[in-house]
Amino acid sequence: MCRMARPRKPLLSRDRIVAAAGSLIDAEGLEAVSTRRLAAELGVSGPSLYNHFRTKDEILEAVADAVSARVDLSMFDASDGRDWRTALHDWALSYRAALADHPHLVPVLARGPGRRPAGLRVADAVFGAMVRAGWPPAQATHIGALMRYFITGSALGSFARGFVDDESAYDPADYPHLGQAHLLAERREQVDRGAFETGLRALLDGLALQYAALAPGGRGAAATGAAARGGGQGG
């Protein structure tokens, strides 16, 4: 009935390519992904990929979006949005966990949501929930941004990983306070988690102070478009 019958089904699909790229990145890192290598992994030749994606970067973006899609956002549709602090906290843990599962992908995710649908969904959910909780829109934008800064910063620059595992690198004459720094590499996970928890708590405590200081009119219901000024008096 139809035209001529397909000789055989396609070897490739966007999903297959994204899945293979994700596995390769997790296993061997971002630098391991070349179009030729990825194609070989899929049993095809390099240029075949260009039938499904316009550039290699588009493939990376698609993999990153798949990770963003796994970030839990259910804490934000809790009706009234009263408890913005708890929602923000739980979301931060979920976000961090997603990044920790795919550390090699963090540099891609840290570039921002761009055009990635799942990345935009995350930004949308945070912003919407903060406004619903009574934050002025400008402040809600800032909160989405600064939480991203902190979470991706912690995932990317895993602090302890930045120190080499080699005592001789830290001459006490040069760095009087870094005598134990080579131990950081061993206790990496502990330090990273501790710093993240301390920082998250400080951030939420500090935001709670700012929330308490908001003009009474702006709380409890969706705020007007007027939007308070930026960050108060800082700097």
Add this chain to the structure above:
Amino acid sequence: MCRMARPRKPLLSRDRIVAAAGSLIDAEGLEAVSTRRLAAELGVSGPSLYNHFRTKDEILEAVADAVSARVDLSMFDASDGRDWRTALHDWALSYRAALADHPHLVPVLARGPGRRPAGLRVADAVFGAMVRAGWPPAQATHIGALMRYFITGSALGSFARGFVDDESAYDPADYPHLGQAHLLAERREQVDRGAFETGLRALLDGLALQYAALAPGGRGAAATGAAARGGGQGG
């Protein structure tokens, strides 16, 4: 007296290479730096660089270290370390300014101090000052880490830059709260600065609360007025 006299002075030096690489990165970004291109900029052939650096990555690290070296640390040697909050605040601004001057280099700096002397000097100064102010060493480590997270995260993932400047990317049916998102690209600087200031203030307020709650052994009386008030239920 000496052996045979040098025929002519060397064409290259580590300093010249680092300076040329820095200029190239600032002008055209990290991807513009290939060994051949950089060598051409210096009037030599590609492999010549390998007489002065072992790898291209070592060149990048040296450029990054030069940026770290320009971060002001003078606020940390203020004798008693009483006012750790102000010192941390001023340092954060200085750090952010250094990164903002060389945005293309942030991905390199975000990897952590590694073996870079100036990077280690920064970590050493922060840690030392916090301990001197009465923070327990473990907490001082966390503070150094979480400040790094936030500052490099904000420089790298410049929030607004992550959104495309194209209204059609944000279908209200998909993202009900992102109606104005394409405006972010225009107001990028404003949003980034506002988010940074809001976040920094929250972070310091939150840390002040934790400082005030330290066992009396950790003295200092440095907590600012903002810390005294409530609002810090645990996360």
Add this chain to the structure above:
DNA sequence: ACCTGAACACCGTTCAAGT
């Protein structure tokens, strides 16, 4: 000691050709 050209084993991407 320092620079060179040639070479090796790679890249991302385009394109005419096949089916």
Add this chain to the structure above:
DNA sequence: ACCTGAACACCGTTCAAGT
């Protein structure tokens, strides 16, 4: 429509050769 081999313009790095 989808895949291929060949080709273009690149990479980082090594090395024997020159001075």
